[in-house]
Amino acid sequence: MVNQPQFSFPxxxxxxLALLVLAILLPTTLLLGAGIGAxxxxxxxxxxxxxKGEGVEYQVLTALRFxxxxxxxxxxxxxxxxxxxxxxxxxxxxxxPGLIGVSSGAALGAALFIVxxxxxxxxxxxxxxxxxxxxxxxxxxxxxxxxxxxxGTQVAILLLAGIALNSLVGAAIGLLISASTDQQLRSxxxxxxxxxxxxxxxxxxxxxxxxxxALCLLLPLAxxxxxxxxxxxxxxxxxxxANALKRQAVLGSALGVGTAVAMAxxxxxxxxxxxxxxxxxxxxxxxxxxxxxxxxxxxLAVLADLLARTLVAPAELPVGILTALLGGPFFLxxxxxxxxxxxxx
Amino acid sequence: MRTAITLFCTGALTxxxxxxxxxxxxxxxxxxxxxxxxxxxxxxSLDGISTEILFxxxxxxxxxxxxxxxxxxxQALRLPSVGYQFRLSAEGxxxxxxxxxxxxxxxxxxxxxxxxxxxxxxxxLYQNEPTAEGAKRKIRLxxxxxxxxxxxxxxxxxxxxxxxxxxxxxxxNAPKGKLRGLFIYARGTQTTFVxxxxxxxxxxxxxxxxENAAQGIxxxxxxxxxxxxxxxxxxxxxxxxGLDSLGGLEGLLRLPGVAQTPAGQRRKVVAMDDxxxxxxxxxxxxxxxxxxxxxxxxxxxxxxxxx
Numbered sequence: 001m002v003n004q005p006q007f008s009f010p011x012x013x014x015x016x017l018a019l020l021v022l023a024i025l026l027p028t029t030l031l032l033g034a035g036i037g038a039x040x041x042x043x044x045x046x047x048x049x050x051x052k053g054e055g056v057e058y059q060v061l062t063a064l065r066f067x068x069x070x071x072x073x074x075x076x077x078x079x080x081x082x083x084x085x086x087x088x089x090x091x092x093x094x095x096x097p098g099l100i101g102v103s104s105g106a107a108l109g110a111a112l113f114i115v116x117x118x119x120x121x122x123x124x125x126x127x128x129x130x131x132x133x134x135x136x137x138x139x140x141x142x143x144x145x146x147x148x149x150x151x152g153t154q155v156a157i158l159l160l161a162g163i164a165l166n167s168l169v170g171a172a173i174g175l176l177i178s179a180s181t182d183q184q185l186r187s188x189x190x191x192x193x194x195x196x197x198x199x200x201x202x203x204x205x206x207x208x209x210x211x212x213x214a215l216c217l218l219l220p221l222a223x224x225x226x227x228x229x230x231x232x233x234x235x236x237x238x239x240x241x242a243n244a245l246k247r248q249a250v251l252g253s254a255l256g257v258g259t260a261v262a263m264a265x266x267x268x269x270x271x272x273x274x275x276x277x278x279x280x281x282x283x284x285x286x287x288x289x290x291x292x293x294x295x296x297x298x299x300l301a302v303l304a305d306l307l308a309r310t311l312v313a314p315a316e317l318p319v320g321i322l323t324a325l326l327g328g329p330f331f332l333x334x335x336x337x338x339x340x341x342x343x344x345x
Numbered sequence: 346m347r348t349a350i351t352l353f354c355t356g357a358l359t360x361x362x363x364x365x366x367x368x369x370x371x372x373x374x375x376x377x378x379x380x381x382x383x384x385x386x387x388x389x390s391l392d393g394i395s396t397e398i399l400f401x402x403x404x405x406x407x408x409x410x411x412x413x414x415x416x417x418x419x420q421a422l423r424l425p426s427v428g429y430q431f432r433l434s435a436e437g438x439x440x441x442x443x444x445x446x447x448x449x450x451x452x453x454x455x456x457x458x459x460x461x462x463x464x465x466x467x468x469x470l471y472q473n474e475p476t477a478e479g480a481k482r483k484i485r486l487x488x489x490x491x492x493x494x495x496x497x498x499x500x501x502x503x504x505x506x507x508x509x510x511x512x513x514x515x516x517x518n519a520p521k522g523k524l525r526g527l528f529i530y531a532r533g534t535q536t537t538f539v540x541x542x543x544x545x546x547x548x549x550x551x552x553x554x555x556e557n558a559a560q561g562i563x564x565x566x567x568x569x570x571x572x573x574x575x576x577x578x579x580x581x582x583x584x585x586x587g588l589d590s591l592g593g594l595e596g597l598l599r600l601p602g603v604a605q606t607p608a609g610q611r612r613k614v615v616a617m618d619d620x621x622x623x624x625x626x627x628x629x630x631x632x633x634x635x636x637x638x639x640x641x642x643x644x645x646x647x648x649x650x651x652x
Contacts, residue, residue, distance in 0.1 A: 039436050059465065064436045181563060182543075197435070315413075
């Protein structure tokens with residue numbers, strides 16, 4: 001006797017369990033991130049310090065650590081979710097938000113601002129994120145315009161256009177670098193290496209509406225992406241408006257990645273690694289994958305930042321180095337496994 | 346699932362809208378009772394020159410932290426470093442529990458300064474001017490901030506004496522014509538820059554009576570063979586560590602273009618201690634005098650150690 005519910009039960013349970021574990025893990029890492037740092041504060045004293053509401057410890061916690069940890073969580077969630085959606089959209093496990101040119105577009109916006117706007121240094125903290133965001137959005141818009149054909153948007157063209165856009169933008173940034181002064185160059189390197197040490201409440205709150213909008217654009221795509229895994233034509237026959245889906249996916253991920261770059265600069269690999277990790281521990285169903293990788297991305301970003309700011313305290317490592325150190329070998333492992341599965345080599 | 350998502354999103358966006366309308370600002374709640382009292386008890390210096398000035402003022406024992414560029418005096422190396430001054434983090438600095446932070450006004454990221462001030466730390470910033478006047482301004486500013494105005498004036502007067510001695514020495518040994526000096530910044534043969542206006546070592550060369558050969562170059566630009574030949578330098582000035590990274594004098598002369606210059610043909614190269622050449626602080630007058638001697642009165646390759 002074959003019992004249908006029994007067949008699907010373990011999978012659903014696995015997904016739910018993974019989500020539950022992550023939902024518990026995220027607040028734990030947030031607390032961990034808020035509790036540990038270069039400035040030594042005994043964890044048990046934190047409630048008392050917060051209740052007192054003044055003093056250096058209070059400032060360190062509320063003005064430095066809380067926005068930083070929350071910012072890292074938000075950026076991690078955005079990158080991971082955008083990564084998961086784009087991997088689903090392109091039906092390609094090796095897609096990263098950086099690949100279709102959104103990240104570099106945002107970086108170009110930032111570079112343009114630093115080098116071409118006179119007196120930019122004083123405005124940096126406030127206006128830079130806006131420019132980065134605009135750059136990301138423009139890049140996506142250009143990409144969209146290039147990839148549109150009379151027969152709808154072609155994913156292959158989108159991917160190729162993204163790669164071309166990436167190298168174009170890279171050249172433009174290179175030009176700007178050669179035209180920049182010492183001081184501008186410093187701002188540029190700070191930006192391209194990425195990091196959360198500049199995240200303040202102001203920056204966090206300025207990015208929050210865009211971030212939430214992006215998450216809300218991306219989360220409802222799960223069913224459509226599930227159908228799309230069968231192929232575009234099959235998805236169409238299942239009643240999915242493929243073009244609307246693509247539009248929403250690209251817009252949402254541009255918004256998300258643009259906001260993430262605006263807040264923390266170029267933080268790599270989270271968008272690639274988080275969705276894959278969730279697929280490994282739970283499975284590929286987008287209904288669980290999207291929220292799951294967002295949670296996982298948050299956890300990873302907060303942990304990477306925690307290591308970045310404590311390993312060499314009182315100095316700090318660029319967080320991009322840590323994510324690349326974690327992500328690089330994992331990416332290679334994925335490629336090797338892919339090779340093994342497909343070519344049996 | 347769908348309704349849950351819609352509900353979540355509407356709620357979240359409403360909350361975000363509220364947050365957008367009334368941003369909480371860290372600056373609104375300064376720590377109380379911290380300002381003005383004993384502000385120079387624990388000092389973190391974010392620049393090599395401010396570290397040097399603080400030690401010269403006799404405040405070395407109050408320093409609790411430095412940045413990566415603070416390499417002089419040698420005692421400074423015992424202090425923990427908060428990293429590169431253009432890659433700072435407020436918490437790292439605060440973890441040293443400073444009451445005063447001194448540094449350049451263009452540290453990165455700029456938010457760090459606001460965060461330090463919000464935590465009740467006094468922050469003193471100065472402009473990085475590669476001139477003797479700039480050095481005096483820095484000394485006075487820092488001396489005043491740590492309550493050592495008297496000692497600061499001594500330092501300024503000593504610097505002025507050094508500058509007078511430099512002037513007198515230059516007058517006595519008046520060169521027939523100004524030599525053209527070219528500063529080359531190197532970190533290995535693949536990383537070579539030519540520096541012009543606005544760069545600190547070039548300011549030092551000008552103080553030492555050398556003409557800047559790299560005309561039309563703002564700060565530092567990647568070095569090309571033709572630009573070196575076109576600059577026609579009579580003397581090439583490098584950091585000691587820069588020369589070491591090239592493999593010594595021979596390595597420098599092998600760089601494309603260098604052998605074709607008057608300086609290259611006469612092997613006229615001055616290698617100067619990094620912090621000595623690169624700092625417009627209390628030692629600026631002496632450093633310029635040493636550079637003048639090395640460039641005008643000595644032949645061939647000269648190495649200048651700090652004194």
